[in-house]
Structures are given as structure tokens and as C-alpha cells.
Amino acid sequence: MKVSESMISQLETGKNNFSKDKIIVYTNICGCSFNFNINRRDIIEKLIDVYKIYSELKIEKFNNAISNLKKIPDIAFSSARFEYYLILYMDNIVNKNISNVEFIEKMIEIGINSFTNNELAIYYDMQGLKYIYSKNSIKAVKFLEKSISFNSNFLMNNYHYCTIFLNLGYYNLAQIFINKSLKIALEDVMIERLFHLLLNQASLYINTLQYQEADRINLKLLEESYVRNDLFLRYCVLSNLTLSSLLKKDFNDGFVYIGMIDQKYLNDDYDLILYQIMLYFFSNDYISTKNHIRKALGNTSISSYYKNFFQGIKYLMDNKFIKAIDRIERCYDLALSDGEVDRAILDLKLLNELYLDHGLQNKLKKVKELQEKFYKMSYANQIIEDIGLKLN
Template structure:
């Protein structure tokens, strides 16, 4: 490592420690008996910091610098944890992360930013986002010291954060940055195919599924391979290739029982339920959703929606209303699901105009959020409504929109071409 990089890295570390401790530069300058501009030059790497100065600055900040931590080994550990995540080795990943968290002295060492990158992976992957903004603030101070692999991991985690928050457009922005630093990591390719499925970029999704499958096979990442096949099945569902989708899903369902993998089973059964619903095979739809563990049924609003639609299309309006009432009682319900459920309720009350308005708003909400897969589901229901209400102009519009979805692979183009309203 060159002296310039050393100076820059050390300067960034000292700055981030000072920022974390909320200590003004003036206090550091006073303790060192130097000017604030000298402290600034140390933090920006323009001046080198002697060991004595590093120790003095850390002392003012209430910590001591650890010179023993090997940064190169910590970089390797970042890659190792990411590889564990890539192959769904959750227990091993969390165990390794806990070892790092129990050695907090690493946070005041040459590997400070690797320490925070590991904390960032922990928070994002385990969906504990309460402290994410602070960790990002620390990382951004020292991001210019990261290797390309670390940058690829950091931006992939940022993309995953927005995937979880269902902000597909922002997710793509960070995933594209990630893959520009390393195009051969399984996970940024996997996240690309996942988000492109959500956005309706079906051609691009297929490209990234193929690439991810190749990487998973080469690196023998068998656990992740199953979830890649799930994405392939989802793509088949979205493009109306139900027979191909069911073939993959049923094989994966068998595998989930062999491995006793509840999460894989839940994902597969969700796919099979949706496929049955879209094919109007309601009997099998009820069978598949009945096989899903109750804890997933309570937490997954897509599954709740599938269940409500199965009851609705089976003309079991009492069960439909009971499930809608229960879902609407949850204060955390999003506008998309709230409008969808209220729209179905209006249908059962023969208030067709209000029902159509609510469900059309779901289409707009889904498309604005870049969730083309949800928009397509809404269109299928609207198609049924327009047929029942003999709204021929709207029916023709739905057919046009569906054709555009299958012909185009770029969701922003769809938004620009057809607008956000069903006129």
C-alpha cells in the first residue's frame, strides 16, 4: 500500500471517528496545539499523521487505535461473508458476523471501513434497517479506500435495501453501480434478474437468470441455484408459460421436502398459487395455499391477496369479506393492497364504478413504483371487470397494454408510452 493511500485511508478513518463521536475539529486542533487547517489536511490525506498524532486524536475521541488488525484479512472476511450470503448459508454468515461484532476494536483500526461494511451486510440481509443511515454515513467517508470487490458488495447491498422497500427504480440504480465494479458476483446478477422481473424487463431478466445459473453451477452454490430456478418459474408465469412454470415449481416443491426447507417451500407454493389463480384453477390454488406455513400467510400481503381472490372467484363472498376485514384492520397495510381489497369489497356490494376506480388506482400505484408484475395482475382483474360491465373501450385498452408489456422489456418505456392512467 503506497504512502498516499495510507495517508488517505488514515485521514478518512480519523475523520469518521471524529464524526461518529460528534467532536468538532476545533477541539482536536486545540488538543494537538495545531490549526484547524492542519487537522483538515490530515483528514483529507494531504498531510501524513504520525503514530503520535493518530494516538492523540483517538485519545481526544475516547478510543485507542488498534495497529494489529490486518486489513487484508478483513477484506478477505468481507468476501467470505458475502459468499456465505450468496449460497444462503445464513447460520454460518450470522455466526461470522457476530465474531466481528464482538471484536469492536476493529472499528478503530486500518480495517474500520471493512468493519462497517460487515455491519452493513448484517443489517441489510437480516432486514434490521434501524441503524443503516449511520453505517452508510461512516462508509461514505472512507469509500474511496474500498477495493472494486468491496464497492460491488456495498452497492449490491444498497440495491437489496431498495428491493426490500419495493423501490425498484432506485434498486436498479445501485445494482448497476455494483455490477460495474464486478460483473461476476453471483448476487448482483441474481438481484438484477429479480428486480428486472419486478420491473417487467423480461428479456433482461432472462439474460441475468442464465448468467446467474452459470455462476451458481461453476461455484457449486446449490442452495442459491434453487432460488434462481424459482426466478425462472416466475418469468414463465409472467409471460403466461404456465406449463413450464409448473414443471419447475413442482420439482422444486419435491426438493423442499427432501431438504426440509420451509422457506423454499413457501416461495414455491406462492408461485404455484399464483399460477393456479391466473389459470382459474381455483381448486389447486386452495390446495397450494393451504400447504403454506401460517407464519408466511400472516406476513405476506401478496399471499393474502391471492387467498382473497381465490375466495372471490369461487363466489365464497363470506370468506372473502372476512379476510378483507382482517387485512384492512392492519394499520401498516400499503395503499396498493388497501385499494385492491376495497375494490374487491365494492364488487361484492355491486358498486362496480367504485370498484373499478379503486382497482385502476392499484394499477397506477404498481406501475409508478416500477412493479410491473403487480400491474399485470391488476390488468387481469380489470379485464374481467370490463367484460362484466361491458366497457368495451377500456377492454380494448387493457388488451393494448398487455401486448405492450409482452413486447417491451424496459418498464420506463412503458410508462412513457402509455402514461399512468387508464383512459
């Protein structure tokens, strides 16, 4: 080509534009042809449109749009080659093909300096989503911070933020991002995403013991799910209503909502199975409790946490309290190791009752120390939330 190696690098990374003749020579050497007819700006606009389709939860339309973009002839050998890899990245992350993204990330990083702010916001949001799927909240937040710094008006980076803070129990911060996401969803008329944001709002109300507000939203959404014949929305709403009933100790309502949930979802959702088992357990229907535990334990996909928890409940009904305590203690350790602080606190409350009932003073003392530790953590979290409020 009669140019320096550094010039080749600048061409590859998009930092410099070569003459048409030089590009033809370069692509011929590589055994391919360059598509000069592709307008990079057009591809960027289409890429942003596809991201907005994903924001609206129109997954089938999203997949069709992605497929059409990938079919553009020689898009991988054009001025939009890095947009092509970002398209592949979105496709794999949204459809949870996480094992395929390492190579794509390396290709994107080569040309990342050529990206617009909107493209950077999309890329880092997708990276955040990848870590949300793997339940690594710390890394997810790191990339979401980058995403929102390049475009704070994209719905999804705000939505992913509120999801993480809701799961971590930082409810003040979660509320901030729910409010912002709701505003964007309303302005952009993203109805499907709006429903899921309202579900998040209802979950926040449940976690902050505002059951009346939670039920008001959930019942409205339940009506809408029947109007739209949306099974997934209906399932999510009924899960929320069931949890609310369980926490309020309103077992009659809990059984009503459990009975309304489509079985094809119930079989795969162990949180919902746990609610169902606890409803029967607290209402002293031990036969039904044992039947559902037996069915759950028969599923080979059950995790160690649920397996130990269900076995612990079974031992309680069989008056084998030491074995029950051992199982719940294992659950507590598993929850902590997975960073599931809320779940660990729930296990700790149950252990507190068991130690108290059976005169295990040494262990009871240990629980009191752990509860004090969690209280301090909660106080520290409140300070973090207050700082977040001031920053926002």
C-alpha cells in the first residue's frame, strides 16, 4: 500500500479516512470488497431506532430490525463497520447470548473512539445489562454510570438503574430513576415499558410496606393485562399481589392470586413457589405444604438456596427443629455469598424466631450481633441514598 503501519492502524480504528483507491487496495489484500455506498449516519440513525424498539419491549420487531441491518451487503466492510459490531452486540445481549459477546466487545473497543455519544450510551447500557443478567450489580452500575453520562435521556439506562437499586433495597434512589423513566416513557409513548415501570413502582411500595398503594397499582395493571391478553404482564402482577398478600398475612387473597397464575410460568419461578408453600405453611395446611415441597424438590433445576429452604420448612413440620435450623442457616450463608442482602435478612428473622423458641441462647446472641451489623449497613445505605439525592 506504500503507507506506514500507523496509518493502517488509523484506518482500521476509524481515526483517519483514506482515499478510495487506498481502501480498495487494502480490502483486496484482505480478500474482501468495501461497500462505499453505505452512509454511516443512516446506519447510526437506524441503530438508535432499533434501540428504541427494544426500549418499547417489542422484541419480535427488534429482532426483525436487527436481522435486516445484518443483511446489508458488506456492512462489516464499510464506514459503518463498528456500528455493525454494536448491532451484533445488542442482538446478543438482549437475546441473552452472553457467551458470544467477548470477541464482539474486543472489536468494538478497537473503534470506540469513532462512536457518537448516543452510540456510547447504547454500548455501555448493553454492558450494564450484561452484568444485570449475571447479577453483578457493582459492575452493572459502573457501566450504567458511563451510559447515562453520554445520554441521560435514554429510557433504558434509567430503567436499568431503577431495577438495580430496587433489587439492592436502595428505595430512595430507585424512586428517583422510576420517576425519570416514567416521564420518558410517557413523553415517548412507550406503553409496554410503562406497564413494567408501574410494576417496579408497585414492588417498591411493597418493599416499603405501602401495601394499599401497591395493590391499587397492581389491580389496575391486572385489569389491563386481561384487556391486552398479556400473559407475562398478568403473571408479574399476580406475583406482586401474592407477595403483598403474604406480607400482609392475608392468606385468602394470596390463594386467590396464586390460583390465577398460569401454570407454565409457575413451574419455573421458585420465588413464586416459595410464596405458595409459605401460604400453605402459615395457614397450617401441612399436607398441601408437603405436597408442593415434594414437587419442587423433584425438579433437577432447583438451586441450593431453595432446596435448603424447602427442606428446612419440611423439617419444621416434622418437628425436627435442629435439622430445620441447619438448613435455614445454610440459606443465610448462600444468600450472603450471592450478595442477596434482603434474602439474608429474611433468613435471619426466621432464625431469630427458631433460636428463641428452642432456647439456643448462644446462637440468639449471634443473631442479635448480625442484626446490629445489618442495621449499621442500612444506616450507611441511607447516607449513600441521601448523597445520591443531593447529587441528582
